[in-house]
Amino acid sequence: MAFSQELGAIRFGCGLSPEIAPHESARAIFRGLSQPDKMATEFPVEQTDGFLARISAYRVLNKKLDKSASAKQLEAQREAVRTMRRETAKEAGGWFAQYLLRRAHSQNPMIERLTWFWADHFTAAGKNGILISGIVPYIEAAIRPNLTGKFEDLLIAAATHPLMLHYLDQDNSVGPNSPRAQRNGGKSGLNENLAREVMELHSLGVDGPYTQSDVTELAKLLAGISIDVKKGRTFRIGMAEPGAKTVLGKTYGAQEPAIDHAIAALRDLARHHSTARNVATKLAKHFVSDTPQPSLIYALTDTFTATGGDMLAVYETLLTHPSSWDHSAPNIKQPLDLIGSALRALAIPPKSIQSLAPGKLRSLILNPMAQMGHEWGRPLGPNGLPEADETWIGPQSIAARLQWAMSAPAALMRELPDPRTFVETALGPLASPQVQFAAKAAETRWEGIGLVLACPEFQKM
Amino acid sequence: MTQSPLNRRAFLTRSAVLGCSLAASPLITPVSLAAAPWDSRLVVIILRGAMDGLDAVQPVGDPDFAALRGIARATDPLPLNSQFALHPALAPLMPLWTAGQLQLVHAVSTPYRDKRSHFDGQDLLEAGTPALGSTAGRDGWLNRLLQQMPGITAQTAYAIGMDTGAILDGDAPIARWSPDSDLALSPQALRLAELVMQTDPRFASSLSQAFFLADSDGDSLMIQGGRSEMMAAMQNDMQASRKGAAGQRIAEFTADRLLEETRIASFSINGWDTHDNQSTGIARALNSLAQTITTLKTRLGPVWDKTTVVTMTEFGRTARANGTGGTDHGTGGAMILAGGALSGAKVVSEWPGLSEAALYDRRDLMPTRDVRAHAAWVMQGLFGLDRAVLERSVFPGVEMGSDPRHIA
Numbered sequence: 001m002a003f004s005q006e007l008g009a010i011r012f013g014c015g016l017s018p019e020i021a022p023h024e025s026a027r028a029i030f031r032g033l034s035q036p037d038k039m040a041t042e043f044p045v046e047q048t049d050g051f052l053a054r055i056s057a058y059r060v061l062n063k064k065l066d067k068s069a070s071a072k073q074l075e076a077q078r079e080a081v082r083t084m085r086r087e088t089a090k091e092a093g094g095w096f097a098q099y100l101l102r103r104a105h106s107q108n109p110m111i112e113r114l115t116w117f118w119a120d121h122f123t124a125a126g127k128n129g130i131l132i133s134g135i136v137p138y139i140e141a142a143i144r145p146n147l148t149g150k151f152e153d154l155l156i157a158a159a160t161h162p163l164m165l166h167y168l169d170q171d172n173s174v175g176p177n178s179p180r181a182q183r184n185g186g187k188s189g190l191n192e193n194l195a196r197e198v199m200e201l202h203s204l205g206v207d208g209p210y211t212q213s214d215v216t217e218l219a220k221l222l223a224g225i226s227i228d229v230k231k232g233r234t235f236r237i238g239m240a241e242p243g244a245k246t247v248l249g250k251t252y253g254a255q256e257p258a259i260d261h262a263i264a265a266l267r268d269l270a271r272h273h274s275t276a277r278n279v280a281t282k283l284a285k286h287f288v289s290d291t292p293q294p295s296l297i298y299a300l301t302d303t304f305t306a307t308g309g310d311m312l313a314v315y316e317t318l319l320t321h322p323s324s325w326d327h328s329a330p331n332i333k334q335p336l337d338l339i340g341s342a343l344r345a346l347a348i349p350p351k352s353i354q355s356l357a358p359g360k361l362r363s364l365i366l367n368p369m370a371q372m373g374h375e376w377g378r379p380l381g382p383n384g385l386p387e388a389d390e391t392w393i394g395p396q397s398i399a400a401r402l403q404w405a406m407s408a409p410a411a412l413m414r415e416l417p418d419p420r421t422f423v424e425t426a427l428g429p430l431a432s433p434q435v436q437f438a439a440k441a442a443e444t445r446w447e448g449i450g451l452v453l454a455c456p457e458f459q460k461m
Numbered sequence: 462m463t464q465s466p467l468n469r470r471a472f473l474t475r476s477a478v479l480g481c482s483l484a485a486s487p488l489i490t491p492v493s494l495a496a497a498p499w500d501s502r503l504v505v506i507i508l509r510g511a512m513d514g515l516d517a518v519q520p521v522g523d524p525d526f527a528a529l530r531g532i533a534r535a536t537d538p539l540p541l542n543s544q545f546a547l548h549p550a551l552a553p554l555m556p557l558w559t560a561g562q563l564q565l566v567h568a569v570s571t572p573y574r575d576k577r578s579h580f581d582g583q584d585l586l587e588a589g590t591p592a593l594g595s596t597a598g599r600d601g602w603l604n605r606l607l608q609q610m611p612g613i614t615a616q617t618a619y620a621i622g623m624d625t626g627a628i629l630d631g632d633a634p635i636a637r638w639s640p641d642s643d644l645a646l647s648p649q650a651l652r653l654a655e656l657v658m659q660t661d662p663r664f665a666s667s668l669s670q671a672f673f674l675a676d677s678d679g680d681s682l683m684i685q686g687g688r689s690e691m692m693a694a695m696q697n698d699m700q701a702s703r704k705g706a707a708g709q710r711i712a713e714f715t716a717d718r719l720l721e722e723t724r725i726a727s728f729s730i731n732g733w734d735t736h737d738n739q740s741t742g743i744a745r746a747l748n749s750l751a752q753t754i755t756t757l758k759t760r761l762g763p764v765w766d767k768t769t770v771v772t773m774t775e776f777g778r779t780a781r782a783n784g785t786g787g788t789d790h791g792t793g794g795a796m797i798l799a800g801g802a803l804s805g806a807k808v809v810s811e812w813p814g815l816s817e818a819a820l821y822d823r824r825d826l827m828p829t830r831d832v833r834a835h836a837a838w839v840m841q842g843l844f845g846l847d848r849a850v851l852e853r854s855v856f857p858g859v860e861m862g863s864d865p866r867h868i869a
Binding site: 169188193200212390394398410437441444446447454456457 | 531532636637645647650668671674692785
């Protein structure tokens with residue numbers, strides 16, 4: 001249960017690199033979290049503002065033509081819509097590529113790991129049109145700037161981001177006694193999807209002390225929070241529910257509704273002891289082991305509670321707790337971790353990823369990743385990816401990992417490293433005699449590289 | 462780690478002795494080829510996201526139904542009897558109804574109540590226990606069924622697709638595979654892959670299963686030639702997987718397995734969480750379910766007569782439409798049974814009614830029977846299992862009650 005540079009780089013970073021030395025101590029990893037976010041400027045992606053402008057333009061394109069429009073005009077419109085969808089999907093592929101490159105080249109790769117951890121904790125996705133391409137702008141705006149602040153600010157930013165409001169159907173939820181509901185005679189009303197997932201997944205956890213009534217009351221508080229393609233999140237008072245609401249025994253709001261009442265309820269949920277425990281457990285499972293030491297979970301919960309959800313302090317506890325360095329039951333890398341760490345070990349030149357045509361990005365990265373069990377931007381549900389290792393080492397996942405390791409590196413790089421050197425670069429002291437032998441015995445360079453990237457030691461973190 | 466000294470020559474000699482025929486490798490042939498000890502086939506489809514039973518199988522004869530639903534209900538449903546009608550997206554199943562091969566079970570649920578979490582609801586559905594984490598370990602009820610059957614092999618039961626859950630987890634051996642996964646490697650790379658996986662038994666056993674499955678799904682696992690041959694083989698797989706919808710491929714793969722040694726298969730269909738604009742969402746999901754069932758029927762040919770398909774979901778949805786043309790998480794729901802082994806077409810339900818007072822929690826369809834009881838009676842009919850075994854081991858604590866006579 002002692003720190004080692006390799007374990008630090010693999011467990012709390014994006015793996016070993018031939019170009020970037022691992023941090024020398026757990027403290028050094030921790031200090032890296034407060035450094036300026038160089039990767040965000042070196043590998044920029046679209047921000048939410050830019051993406052909202054696209055949605056705005058897309059809506060204009062989709063506007064119904066009047067009845068006099070000819071068949072030709074209609075076809076031209078359809079074509080313009082298709083083109084914009086295609087162009088946006090192409091650009092979104094580029095943003096994903098930048099995210100991979102950040103993993104490959106970051107000096108402080110724990111930032112990339114935390115970014116994905118929280119993006120998955122607050123799973124959101126677009127369900128139609130160009131919104132399907134919106135995941136990276138969401139992560140960049142709602143998650144990344146809030147990694148090291150208070151948990152409550154992260155919760156509020158993520159749960160009320162336009163993509164989340166869309167994903168969990170909040171944007172059309174209407175208070176049953178709101179002016180809007182009264183105007184159209186009961187045809188509109190509450191949608192409790194976001195309210196439930198905020199409690200069950202984002203904050204308290206499914207074992208938390210909430211009831212159906214708390215879900216409904218929170219849904220009433222959230223009613224009115226909606227999307228404005230010019231401004232992003234907005235509060236439509238005509239859709240909001242007047243009157244006081246009671247969540248977990250505390251009363252919020254007044255006759256005149258306001259977004260502040262919902263925000264106050266979210267803050268209280270974020271500070272709740274059940275939330276501390278839920279977040280602590282998930283962090284320990286994600287970064288350390290499916291079966292973390294209870295003492296680690298207690299320590300993380302205590303830090304969360306004592307600091308009012310100061311995430312930087314929680315990460316400090318995570319990095320400095322002795323059982324975080326226990327290597328007896330390591331996790332299996334998720335598909336994104338595997339691909340990111342492979343590109344890092346290969347020191348992939350940015351151009352070779354950035355210049356991939358959309359079809360190539362799909363066949364070399366996105367499709368294989370989906371076969372490993374992670375379809376980028378298309379989550380199976382708001383609970384995100386499973387943490388349990390069994391998910392990631394079934395036969396189909398192993399087949400997909402092996403096939404990707406054998407085929408993708410050679411397709412991405414003109415010159416592959418010598419497998420005998422690469423086994424040291426990628427695994428250092430963790431290399432088994434078997435993989436060292438395989439790297440030597442392979443008939444071709446690409447098979448040698450593939451075997452190193454597919455071996456069990458490289459799948460673990 | 463026990464390891465005899467390795468060198469390239471010794472390794473290649475071993476490979477040469479094993480030869481190039483995969484069937485000759487003990488690592489890649491983990492199962493016997495004996496036929497399963499029984500002939501009936503069972504397919505369990507998990508509908509993830511909570512299917513709205515009230516829209517799929519509409520209680521059109523209930524006086525309170527129309528008023529509750531407004532727009533979250535398909536118009537022009539297909540009448541089954543005076544009380545119930547089928548959602549029009551299930552029209553491809555009407556020929557089965559006519560042929561006596563479709564049954565609808567209504568107002569049922571698992572024992573899960575009140576928190577209405579998809580994920581806990583699905584865990585309980587697949588565990589088949591009265592509560593989570595208490596009575597049983599982490600195994601699923603289909604695996605516990607297998608544990609009761611003599612003479613099973615690793616091919617008897619299949620979990621199919623990328624997101625198969627816990628329903629088949631447990632001590633009895635099963636196979637897991639997604640028809641989209643494939644492997645194409647040189648003989649040397651295959652053997653070295655076996656070697657590197659030796660350091661972890663979980664990886665080693667997954668790999669040998671992957672080798673077996675990749676070799677048995679139509680195209681060869683082993684390729685002769687270099688990188689361009691491998692890339693070409695992968696390209697072929699990719700094209701094959703783009704040709705049909707994923708659901709279609711899963712149904713075809715399932716049928717192909719059932720035509721051979723496999724007797725039990727499970728996979729899931731997603732897309733049921735219709736909080737918003739339900740009419741579009743549920744039609745898509747129901748259509749994909751109907752296509753899946755008709756694909757199974759067509760592809761199974763005469764074996765369809767020995768087959769029962771059971772579809773189940775974690776819970777139903779609210780009796781009332783919500784404010785966004787959808788429905789929220791509820792309690793009681795419906796099951797759809799299909800197959801040539803069924804006893805005839807019928808709707809099975811102890812209908813509780815939809816008046817405010819009859820609803821569960823004044824919001825959801827009241828479940829009047831446990832979904833597990835129906836699944837248990839199906840298995841009793843198909844496999845002749847003892848009622849006591851079903852009530853104690855497969856579904857601990859379930860009351861099977863009177864026989865709904867699902868199976869002929």
